[in-house]
Amino acid sequence: MGKFQLFPVQASTLAPEVDHLLYFLLAVSTFFTLLIFGAIFYFAIRYRRRSENELPHVAHTGYTLEIVWSVIPFGLTMVMFTWGASIFFNSRRPPNDAIQIYAVGKQWMWKLEHMEGQREINELHIPVGRPVRITMASEDVIHSFFVPAFRTKQDVVPGTYTTTWFTPTKTGKYHLFCAEYCGTRHSGMIGWIYVMEPADYETWLGGGAASGSLADNGKKLFEQLACNNCHREDNTGRCPNLVGVFGQPVKLSGGNTVKADEAYIRESILQPQAKIVAGYEPVMPTFQGLVTEDQILQLVEYVKSIGPKPAAGPVSSGTTPAAGALSTPAKR
Ligand code: CUA
Numbered sequence: 001m002g003k004f005q006l007f008p009v010q011a012s013t014l015a016p017e018v019d020h021l022l023y024f025l026l027a028v029s030t031f032f033t034l035l036i037f038g039a040i041f042y043f044a045i046r047y048r049r050r051s052e053n054e055l056p057h058v059a060h061t062g063y064t065l066e067i068v069w070s071v072i073p074f075g076l077t078m079v080m081f082t083w084g085a086s087i088f089f090n091s092r093r094p095p096n097d098a099i100q101i102y103a104v105g106k107q108w109m110w111k112l113e114h115m116e117g118q119r120e121i122n123e124l125h126i127p128v129g130r131p132v133r134i135t136m137a138s139e140d141v142i143h144s145f146f147v148p149a150f151r152t153k154q155d156v157v158p159g160t161y162t163t164t165w166f167t168p169t170k171t172g173k174y175h176l177f178c179a180e181y182c183g184t185r186h187s188g189m190i191g192w193i194y195v196m197e198p199a200d201y202e203t204w205l206g207g208g209a210a211s212g213s214l215a216d217n218g219k220k221l222f223e224q225l226a227c228n229n230c231h232r233e234d235n236t237g238r239c240p241n242l243v244g245v246f247g248q249p250v251k252l253s254g255g256n257t258v259k260a261d262e263a264y265i266r267e268s269i270l271q272p273q274a275k276i277v278a279g280y281e282p283v284m285p286t287f288q289g290l291v292t293e294d295q296i297l298q299l300v301e302y303v304k305s306i307g308p309k310p311a312a313g314p315v316s317s318g319t320t321p322a323a324g325a326l327s328t329p330a331k332r
Contacts, residue, residue, distance in 0.1 A: 122191030218302025246307025
């Protein structure tokens, strides 16, 4: 670790933005702290009681002073609010061309998966200068994905997906922490993010012993679990055909419409009865306890891969899911 640092290094596009806002907040707070304490001491001495029978006299002033000390703080807090909100919204919206990574939090480790199938534990390799979007699930309790050098921290919540994104600006090795107390070995739930030159990253991606892309593995699982017996691609199955579904609106039996996103597919696997597609019977059994969060992510990727491709013709079948994975940004 070496020398003491007041701030972590700035290694993402978000880092300087967050720091500048923090400097502004610190400057405003310091200024007013000094002003108020200075005034307290000054008035305490200047207007101290000088004799036993001295009485205070009531001062009458106009509204000017009150207006000034209301309007200036109001203006300052509005600056803080809009500045903070704009950074917040920016940090919530991953760009469409972001590299997709999946993370699963588990007592007490981080499992990270690349679209190409590389899996890492407590390590993540990414290229410099490219936006990276991380979709996260938890296998057990709440964890929190915290990379101080990127100024990103996002809770990982059981039962749902959360996302975070960042664009690393410097190559190097950065701390990854779990920032939510999650049990005995919470403090050991740490790892490293390796930010690499794009060429090195390509080499790294090619070098790993990947066992097929996420979508490929999802396809295998889809067949292993016999999902394809009912979700048939020729529309003759007892369950909806999933080709072209991802990212599209789905009509439900109640008359409502939902968007087929990651969360919807996850729910349909674990709680098939929650939302029934219009025109189908609630015949699907739950897969709760039968598939891990990793496997659900693979299934989600498979469904995505047979989803519509932007500006391409209708998808014929799910035979080439791997290719679509990186080149097709997820529709949100
Ligand atoms: Cu996971 Cu703390």
